[in-house]
Amino acid sequence: MTNGQALALQYLEQQRALGGNSVILPDPEPRLTPGESPGKSEPPKSDLPPPGLSFDPPSGDLFAADPVQQTRSLAEIATLVAACTKCKLCESRTNTVPGEGPATARLVVVGEGPGRTEDETGRPFVGRAGELLTKILAAIDFPREQVFICNVVKCRPPENRLPQYDEIAACVPYLFRQIELLKPAVILAMGGTAAQTMLNTKQSLGALRNQVHRFRGIPVIVTYHPAALLRNPNWKRPTWDDVRIARLILDS
Numbered sequence: 156m157t158n159g160q161a162l163a164l165q166y167l168e169q170q171r172a173l174g175g176n177s178v179i180l181p182d183p184e185p186r187l188t189p190g191e192s193p194g195k196s197e198p199p200k201s202d203l204p205p206p207g208l209s210f211d212p213p214s215g216d217l218f219a220a221d222p223v224q225q226t227r228s229l230a231e232i233a234t235l236v237a238a239c240t241k242c243k244l245c246e247s248r249t250n251t252v253p254g255e256g257p258a259t260a261r262l263v264v265v266g267e268g269p270g271r272t273e274d275e276t277g278r279p280f281v282g283r284a285g286e287l288l289t290k291i292l293a294a295i296d297f298p299r300e301q302v303f304i305c306n307v308v309k310c311r312p313p314e315n316r317l318p319q320y321d322e323i324a325a326c327v328p329y330l331f332r333q334i335e336l337l338k339p340a341v342i343l344a345m346g347g348t349a350a351q352t353m354l355n356t357k358q359s360l361g362a363l364r365n366q367v368h369r370f371r372g373i374p375v376i377v378t379y380h381p382a383a384l385l386r387n388p389n390w391k392r393p394t395w396d397d398v399r400i401a402r403l404i405l406d407s
């Protein structure tokens with residue numbers, strides 16, 4: 156099998172893993188114009204998109220008396236979350252969903268909030284959207300077990316409504332502390348709520364895609380939430396483009 160065939164096979168496998176039923180091949184290599192020698196062609200440009208926003212909230216040292224900032228492990232954060240009553244979402248939850256994954260994770264996925272199945276199980280991204288996330292991660296050769304997966308709010312909003320501003324404000328110190336302890340190489344913000352929270356902006360998801368943002372210096376890539384992909388399969392291709400950027404950063 157030639158290199159080209161191997162590349163095409165790998166690409167088709169990734170498309171299949173993402174659930175795509177159409178074949179979209181990457182742009183072919185640029186052709187040389189008559190008289191142009193390979194030595195004169197431009198070196199390949201970086202595939203990374205331009206830099207975007209940068210959000211650098213104060214670190215825990217400024218709030219050392221806060222129990223969240225005193226935590227030294229992800230398990231300690233989960234223990235605090237399990238007893239948390241800082242916002243009204245505690246009233247209707249079955250289980251808290253602090254997030255899961257190894258403390259050594261280089262990739263952190265941030266979603267919006269737990270849904271029904273997550274609330275029942277205490278685990279993030281289970282159910283159909285979770286299965287799709289697992290496929291998306293597999294498409295960039297990242298087994299789910301190697302990724303830390305969590306949400307902006309750790310308790311389920313009733314009827315799966317969007318988390319409200321006061322709920323996000325109450326809960327986000329847990330997320331920021333998790334990221335502080337994990338120190339990942341890349342954060343993948345899935346959905347508008349995650350993107351706006353990680354970047355402290357009201358810009359739309361569409362405006363935030365295709366840039367390399369920063370959260371405390373860590374690259375943040377913005378893409379669609381898997382639940383949105385289930386509603387609109389046309390967003391699978393742009394999601395593939397986004398996660399590929401995350402993969403490029405992880406490989407660099």
Ligand code: SF4
Nearest residue numbers: 239242245310325326
């Ligand atoms: S959503 Fe967050 S802040 Fe609100 S009760 Fe749950 S853990 Fe506490």
